[in-house]
Amino acid sequence: MQEFGVPEKEIILRLTKLLKDDKKYDSGRILGSMCTKPLTIAIKIYQDFFDKNLGDPGLFPATWAIERDVIRMMSTLLNNPNGVGYCCSGGTEANLIAMRMARNSHDIKHPEIIVPLSAHASFDKAADLMNLDIIKVPLNENYQVDVEGVRAAISKNTVAIVGIAGTTSLGVIDPIKELNEIAIENDIYFHVDAAFGGLVLPFLKRLGYNIPKFDFTLDGVKSITADPHKMGMSPIGTGGIIFRDASIVRSNAFEIPYLAGGNFKQATIIGTRSGASVIATWAIFKYLGIDGYSKIVKKCMNLTHILSKGIKQIDGVSPVIDPIINIVGFESDRYNIHTIDRELRKRGWALGAFPNFLRIVVMPHIRKCHIDEFLSDLEDIVHHLKEKSSYVQKTPVKAF
Ligand code: 0PR
Numbered sequence: 001m002q003e004f005g006v007p008e009k010e011i012i013l014r015l016t017k018l019l020k021d022d023k024k025y026d027s028g029r030i031l032g033s034m035c036t037k038p039l040t041i042a043i044k045i046y047q048d049f050f051d052k053n054l055g056d057p058g059l060f061p062a063t064w065a066i067e068r069d070v071i072r073m074m075s076t077l078l079n080n081p082n083g084v085g086y087c088c089s090g091g092t093e094a095n096l097i098a099m100r101m102a103r104n105s106h107d108i109k110h111p112e113i114i115v116p117l118s119a120h121a122s123f124d125k126a127a128d129l130m131n132l133d134i135i136k137v138p139l140n141e142n143y144q145v146d147v148e149g150v151r152a153a154i155s156k157n158t159v160a161i162v163g164i165a166g167t168t169s170l171g172v173i174d175p176i177k178e179l180n181e182i183a184i185e186n187d188i189y190f191h192v193d194a195a196f197g198g199l200v201l202p203f204l205k206r207l208g209y210n211i212p213k214f215d216f217t218l219d220g221v222k223s224i225t226a227d228p229h230k231m232g233m234s235p236i237g238t239g240g241i242i243f244r245d246a247s248i249v250r251s252n253a254f255e256i257p258y259l260a261g262g263n264f265k266q267a268t269i270i271g272t273r274s275g276a277s278v279i280a281t282w283a284i285f286k287y288l289g290i291d292g293y294s295k296i297v298k299k300c301m302n303l304t305h306i307l308s309k310g311i312k313q314i315d316g317v318s319p320v321i322d323p324i325i326n327i328v329g330f331e332s333d334r335y336n337i338h339t340i341d342r343e344l345r346k347r348g349w350a351l352g353a354f355p356n357f358l359r360i361v362v363m364p365h366i367r368k369c370h371i372d373e374f375l376s377d378l379e380d381i382v383h384h385l386k387e388k389s390s391y392v393q394k395t396p397v398k399a400f
Contacts, residue, residue, distance in 0.1 A: 023350055025037040025363075025365035026365065027348075028365065028366055028367060028369070028370030028373075029348045029349055029350055029370075030350050030363075030365070031349055031350060031351050031360045031361070031366065031370075031374065032350055032351040032352035032353075032358075032359055032360060032361060033350070033352075033361060033363065034168075034195075034196055034230045034231075034361050034363070035229060035230065035236055035363070036230075036231075036233055036363040036364050036365045037233075037364075037365050038233055038234055038235045038236075038280070038284075039233045039284050039287070039288075041280075041283055041284065041287050042233065042234055042235055042280035042281070042283060042284050043235070043280075045276070045279055045280045045283045046235050046276045046277065046279075046280045047276075048276075049063075049275060049276040049279045049280075050274075050276045051276075052274070052275025052276055052278075052279065053272050053273070053274075053275060054067060054087075054273045054274070054275045054278060055266070055270070055271040055272035055273050056259045056260055056261045056264070056272075057261060057264050058259055058260070058261020058262035058263075058264055059259075059260055059261035060261070060275055061261075063275040063278065063279060066275075066278060066279055066282045067086070067087055067275075067278045069282060070087060070228075070240075070278055070281050070282050070285065071083065071084065071085045071086070071087070071240070071242060073285050074198070074199075074226055074228075074240055074242055075216070075242045077198075077199075077202045077290075078194075078198065078202065078215040078216050078224055078226065078242060079215045079216045079217045080215070080216030080242070080244060082244075082245060083216065083242045083243060083244060083245070084242070084243050084245065084246045084249060085223075085240065085241045085242035085243050085249075086240070086241055086267065086268050087228070087238055087239065087240055087273075087277065087278045087281065088239045088240070088241055088268050088269070088270070088273065089237055089239055089269075089270055089273065090195075090227060090229060090236075090237065090238075090239035091120065091122060091193070091195030091196075091225050091227045091230075091239050092120075092121075092122040092125065092239070093239055093241075093268065093269050093270065094195065094225035094226075094227070094239045094240060094241035095120065095122040095123060095126060095191075095193060095195070095225055096122065096125065096126050096129065096269050097241050097267065097268060097269060098160075098191040098222075098223045098225065098241060099113060099123070099126035099127075099130060099132065099160060099191070100126075100130060100252065100269075101189070101222070101223065101243070101248050101249065101252055101267075102159050102160035102189035102191060102222070103130055103132060103159050103160070104251070104252045105159070105189055105222075105248065105252075106159040106188075106189070108156075108157050108159055109157075110133065110157050111130075111131075111132050111133070111157055111158075111159040112132065112133040112134070112135055112155060112157045112158050112159065113126070113127065113132050113133070113134055113135070113158070113159060113160040113161075113162065114135045114137060114150055114153045114154065114158060114160065114161050114162065115134060115135070115136055115137070115162040116136070116137055116139065116144075116145030116162065116163070116164055116167075116174055117136045117137060117138050117139050117145070118139060118143065118145070118164060118167040118168070118169055118170075118172065119136065119162060119164060119193070120164075120168050120193060120195065123162060123193075132159070133157070135153045137149040137150050137153055142172065142321070143167070143169075143170050143172045143320075143321060144172055144173070144174045144175055145163065145164075145174045145175070145179070147175050147178045147179065147182070150179060150182060151182055154182070154186055154188070158186070158188050159188065159189060160188065160189045160190070160191055161179055161182065161183045161188050161189070161190050161191070162190075162191050162192075162193060163175075163176045163179040163180075163190070163191075163192050163193070163214075164192070164193045164194075164197075165192055165193070165194040165197040165198070165201060165214035165215075166194055166195070166196040166197025166198075166200060166201065166325055166327075168196070169327075169329060169352075169354050169357075169359060170320060170321055170324075170327060170329045170359070171196070171197070171323065171324050171325040171326070171327030172321070172324060173197065173201070173211070173212060173214055173324060175212075176192060176212065176213060176214040176218060176221075177212060177213055177218060180218040180219070180220040180221060181220070183220040184219060184220040189222050189223075190220045190221055190222055191221075191222060191223045191224070191225075192214060192215070192221055192223070192224045192225070193224075193225045194214065194215070194224050194225060194226050195225045195226065195227045195230060195239070196227070196230050196231065196325075196327075196361075197214070197226075197325060198224060198225065198226020198227065198240070199226055199227070199228065199230065199231040199232040199293070200231045200297055200325050200326065201214060201325070202215075202290075203290070203293050203294040203296075203297040203298075204297060204301065204325065206290065206294050207294055207297065207298055207301070209301075216244060221244065222243065222244050222248060223241060223242065223243045223244065223248065224241075224242050225239070225240065225241055226240045226242065227239045227240055228240055228277075228281040228284070229277075231297070231300075231326075231363070231364075232281060232284065233284060233296075233364060234277060234280055234281040234284060235276070235277045235280050237274055237277050238274075238277040238278065238280075238281050249267050252267055253265035253266055253267040254266050254267070256271075296364050297326070299364070300326040300362045300363065300364060300366075301325075301326055301362075303326075303362050303366060303367075303368060303371055304323045304325075304326045304327070304328060304362045305323070306368070306371055307328050307360065307362060307371050307374075307375070308322065308323050308328050310371070310375040311328065311330045311375070311378070314375070314378060314379050314382055315382065315386075316332055316333075316334040316335055316382045316385070316386065317330050317331070317332045317335075317340070317378065317382060318330060318331060318332075318333075320357050326361065326362040326363070327359060327360070327361050327362070328359070328360045328362065329354070329357040329358065329359045329360075330357055330358055330360075331356055331357040331358075332382075334386075335382065335385045337353075337356065337357060337358060338353065339385065340358065340378075340381055340382070340385070341353045341358055343381040343384075343385075344358075344377065344378070344381065347377050347381075349374060349377065360374075
């Protein structure tokens with residue numbers, strides 16, 4: 001840090017220069033992100049309440065009440081009006097909290113968790129941090145976790161089964177109903193990671209899409225991750241963890257007796273946490289309602305279908321699956337997919353690159369003109385590769 005302060009004007013100028021290389025959602029070039037530009041109302045409200053700290057709820061009881069309301073709204077959307085939980089920093093923290101609850105709800109010395117091979121890295125982090133053995137069960141031909149594989153992986157040490165409703169890579173929904181039955185039969189904590197799907201699937205269902213049960217309607221589901229900062233369009237730093245009932249959390253919270261607002265129990269991993277993001281989320285929920293979200297999700301899905309169809313029409317690349325939610329993965333049986341990724345990046349596109357395919361998440365910041373431009377660039381790139389008869393490599397998609 002330099003010795004003396006710099007005037008505000010100068011700082012803003014410098015920052016404008018320093019940040020000019022950051023990509024912008026509005027450009028439509030960010031195709032591989034699960035985040036998006038927060039709704040305008042959320043940005044304004046966030047600024048107004050940026051000093052609220054939910055790490056000390058006694059000081060901010062009204063913000064705490066708003067958080068309860070946000071959780072109640074999300075929980076109701078997930079078919080459990082009695083759910084309890086927290087807004088947290090994101091899906092990673094939500095999954096960490098869930099795995100901690102699972103571990104603590106069983107008295108087992110060498111706890112193991114069973115997750116699909118497609119599970120998000122947050123479960124590896126949970127395993128590492130909490131000394132859990134993580135068992136990754138392979139996927140079936142639809143990229144869902146293999147149910148019999150999960151059954152076979154259960155041991156006397158299993159403390160959690162995880163199912164995913166909207167996988168990070170392809171947006172697939174695991175056979176949650178079947179996993180639910182296995183969890184009940186074996187009396188094991190069942191967590192559903194709907195970090196992305198949690199604020200997409202309920203709206204798709206309302207739009208008439210055939211969405212299997214994935215939420216609290218299934219009796220064994222103990223907790224669900226659902227992140228407002230993904231399809232909820234909240235400011236970054238707003239995740240969500242919802243439990244079936246308070247009993248799961250009550251015995252697993254830490255007492256913090258010295259807080260300025262008075263004794264309060266915390267079950268989140270972090271202490272000081274943003275109240276502004278929670279208030280902004282509340283405002284978005286009220287502003288959009290189910291109808292508003294459904295319209296946004298409908299728009300994203302329409303573009304998803306246009307994108308998937310467009311990819312099918314380009315010789316040499318094809319979608320990995322027909323999209324289930326607003327995520328499209330595509331592969332190539334002729335060209336090296338990472339060469340395609342490099343060429344797309346040269347033209348400013350930012351996709352998610354998985355071992356054998358590229359992923360696009362059709363977020364609300366993406367418009368039809370961006371999809372058209374992208375398809376045209378992709379076609380052009382593939383055409384050039386064909387001309388150069390570039391290195392051809394068929395790699396079967398298996399990992400995700
Ligand atoms: N669970 C699932 C199913 C996820 O897809 C993700 C994140 C998480 C949990 C963890 O959420 P947080 O990142 O909020 O902790 N999935 C995205 C991914 O890893 C996150 C992401 C977001 C990546 C924006 C890139 C990006 O630009 O692909």
